[in-house]
Amino acid sequence: MRPGEKPEIANLPLFREMHEGQRDRIFSGSFLQVFPPQLTLFELGQRPDFLHVLVDGLVELYAHSAGRDTTMRIVEPVTSFILAAVVTDQPYLMSARTLVASRILLVPAALVREVVKDDCALMQATMRELAQAYRGMVRALTDMKLRQSAERLGNLILDQDRLQGGNGKVVLKAEKRLLASLLGMTPENLSRGFGLLAAHGIEVSGAQVTITDRPALEAYSRPDPVRDDPA
Amino acid sequence: MRPGEKPEIANLPLFREMHEGQRDRIFSGSFLQVFPPQLTLFELGQRPDFLHVLVDGLVELYAHSAGRDTTMRIVEPVTSFILAAVVTDQPYLMSARTLVASRILLVPAALVREVVKDDCALMQATMRELAQAYRGMVRALTDMKLRQSAERLGNLILDQDRLQGGNGKVVLKAEKRLLASLLGMTPENLSRGFGLLAAHGIEVSGAQVTITDRPALEAYSRPDPVRDDPA
DNA sequence: GCCTGCGATTGATGAACATCAAGCGGGCTG
DNA sequence: CAGCCCGCTTGATGTTCATCAATCGCAGGC
Structure with missing residues (x-):
């Protein structure tokens, strides 16, 4: 791990409040791995082996069914992902692949579940994270059901502007075809x-x-x- | 509370494992209320006052924006709802109304948050419930993004068949117009x-x-x- | 420098779905 | 029992979006 990264990970909402000893237990059981671009990290249907924390790079979570596929989320550093599958120990509902070369902390799923049980602070953080993730999905679903495509795009731009400082300058950090898929439309229609x-x-x-x-x-x-x- | 209902509520996954004293604390601070049909229980944007547990009846969770609206979920007894808003203490993302006369246990939100902090078993159950709810939303969103309307309907029938015993006889328990809205289509197209x-x-x-x-x-x-x- | 490849764009067409407008039918009320 | 209301259905039309096809523009390789 590079200097400065461990504190950055330890400072994630998920790990921030937990007991230091337990956090060390998490870290010493985990390992950081580098992945090339376009590599599949896991597939829909697999049992979760690891909680993933994207330290550097860019990851796409996507779902597919009957020949069609759609991106569900674009993960930017530093963020953990697929927490829900890990705590429930149920198969992934999405697949994941790197978009660019990425460095990812892999925390064994069983270790997460174990430490969660022992450390109430981590459990509370997990609970909050899941609640936020749930609310995010509610937003995404209402967005999809209530708005048409250009409105979704407009709102995405407003969202991104907020995240990028609110000065009216927004940089799209993924290919437009990916953005289209995230918004549930074709690249042509995004254009x-x-x-x-x-x-x-x-x-x-x-x-x-x-x-x-x-x-x-x-x-x-x-x-x-x-x-x-915004809040 | 009618005889047999208190044990039924106590037996919910959310409350089942918790410390008995804490559960009494929850129950003694809550109250059961009867609502007429078509009554709005709360509105999108409000701060959550209560965790709701539907004991008897039928409740619709719906979202609306810019004149359009859509039902997000149909809640059947015995189930708790809007847990995520309660634990995060953030505004509701959905509104709720009774579809028929309903009896609902109202647990003060602040009490929930307090007891969750004190009782690790409740916290764990909350965590699991939220993880399941999250996964449910992932399913709903992929359903909406990947399938067209008649396929969604077909899958809903297969789902309901599973829930209703798997013998090929399915009873729709809500009006078809509501089902249409849940599936993100018009009543005409549901037909x-x-x-x-x-x-x-x-x-x-x-x-x-x-x-x-x-x-x-x-x-x-x-x-x-x-x-x-099914699992 | 030129060619090549690929993502983005633009236009033309078609499919999926919403909307508008009647009818149908079953249950409730007078 | 008749009449009516309301939810459901059915058909005709319009909108939104996907698909197909062609072109543009830029970056990397020879």
Whole structure:
């Protein structure tokens, strides 16, 4: 592990509050591994072996069924993922692959379950993390059911702007085809979506999106004051 | 509380394993209330006051935005709901209303959070419940993104058949318009969906659905061996 | 420098689904 | 029992989105 990374991982909401001894137990049982781009980390249906913590790189979680497939989430560092499968010890509902070369901390699933049982602080953090993840999924599902594609795109841009400082400059960090899949649309329609939003306050140049007229963009995208609340 | 109900609630996965004294603390701080049909229990955006446990009746959780609305879940007894909002103390992401006259146990949210902190068994049960709920949402989102409407309907029938004994007789317990909204389609299209599935192994008569040719229904609906696994 | 490959774009067409508009039928009320 | 209401169904039409096909533009390799 590189200097500075261990504290960064220890400072994740998931591990921050836990007993130091137990945290050492977690860390000493885990190992950091480097993966090349486009490598499948695990497949839908497998029993979870490890809790994953993306330390550096970019990972895609995706689902597939009957020939079709869709990306469910793009994981950026530093974040843990597939916690729910690990705590329930049930098969993954999604597959995962690296998008670029990535460094991932692998925590044996059995160890996680064991330490969770012993350390109430970790259990509480896990509970909170799962609650947040659940709420994230509720948002994603309502987004998909209530909005049409260009509105979803508009809201994604507003979200990203918030995360990237709120100054109206947004950089798309994944390929547009991936973004399309995340939004539940085709790359062609994503293109048309950007075209449509050009008339509603944005400018696009490659991966650089600029919000030129926020009120117009919000009027079109109709962000929900509750669901899309910054907090 | 009617005789037999308290043990039934105490036997919920959420409360089953917890310390008896703490459970009494929960129960003595809560109250059971009867609500008429079509009553709004809470609205999207409110701070959660109570953890709800549906003891008898039927409740709809729904979301709405920009004039459109969609039902997210139909809650049957005996089940708790909106646990995630309660443990995070964040605003509801969904609204709730009774579909029929319902009896609901209201557990003050602050009490839940307090007892969760003191009782590790309850915390663990909460954690598991949230993990399951998360996985349920992952299923729902992939269902929405990967399948088209008639396939979703087919899979819902297969699911319900499993829950109702697996003998090929399924009773729809909600109005079809509600089912349509749950599946993310219009009532008109739900009708057409049933029509289409008539050619793929089902018969419909009112709220009674019969699976006449399970292989055909499965060939059409393509249930996922992992995601739609009975277990 | 030019070729090549691949992602992004643009246009034309078609499928899935929503919307609009009647009818149908069953249960409830007077 | 008749009438009516309401949910469901059925058909006709329009919108949204996917698909197919062609082109553009840029980056890497020879």
